[in-house]
Amino acid sequence: MISRVTLLLAATATLAACTSAQATRERQQARAATEFLERQGSIADPGRVAAADFAFAKMAREDGLWTAFREYAADDAVMDAPTGYASASELLAGREDPAEPIQWAPTDVWSSCDGTLAVTLGRFLRPNGLVGDYVTVWELQSDNSYKWIYDTGTPDDPQPPAPDEEDIPEGAIVVPGLSAITGRVADCPGDTGMPVPAAPVGAAGSDAGEAVAADGTLRADWSRNPGGSRTITVRWLRERAWETASELMIPASD
Secondary structure, three states: OHHHHHHHHHHHHOOOOOOOHHHHHHHHHHHHHHHHHHHHOOOOOHHHHHHHHHHHHHHHHHHOHHHHHHHHEEEEEEEEEOOEEEEHHHHHOOOOOOOOOOEEEEEEEEEOOOOOEEEEEEEEEOOOOOEEEEEEEEEEOOOOOEEEEEEEEEEOOOOOOOOOHHHOOOOOOOOOOOOOOEEEEOOOOOOOOOOOOOOOOOOOOOOEEEEEOOOOOEEEEEEEOOOOOEEEEEEEEEOOEEEEEEEEEEOOOO
């Protein structure tokens, strides 16, 4: 897969017949993506992102919740704060691990074509029994590992009913904690020869943040809304158009 996409990007970069400003930008973007992949030896791999999320959750269970958050945080990671967003390193510094951690597992992964940015969506279980959805934004690091740059979640409202054991078919094999995961990769620049549409613009200001893949094919925007609620929106490039992959709203009470 690395060779296929690298060659595709390289071919796009050598289309000498394209003289427009848009074509020039695409050639520069293609060259940058190709050079990055050659340096990193990596390309979009939703499985690796899911594995990082599982390892993150495992460390939280075994070594402590905030210990894991510190270990898997990128240098520029941010977290929800009462008045907006704040540096994760500052918020987590000296924070003691709770007696019981939150447990979680991913169910969906979206990755940019070049693998520089990815997002996991999954389910969590709090020690008090509440379950809900979470979103984690992952960034590829210089050492080829993935670390989170933003993480948020909210309990279901209303909470789902407890599973009824009578509904489990006779002879079924139930494996606690086993999740089915769907991995998706955004279109690569130049896949169809059509111009790449401009990316949507997220909210601006101190109450907002964003992460955009190096190749521009995936972006995540988070913002604090009037009244204190928060929204994170994940968009990706599909068939030469921007689509919303996921959007999660966190009520002010969370």
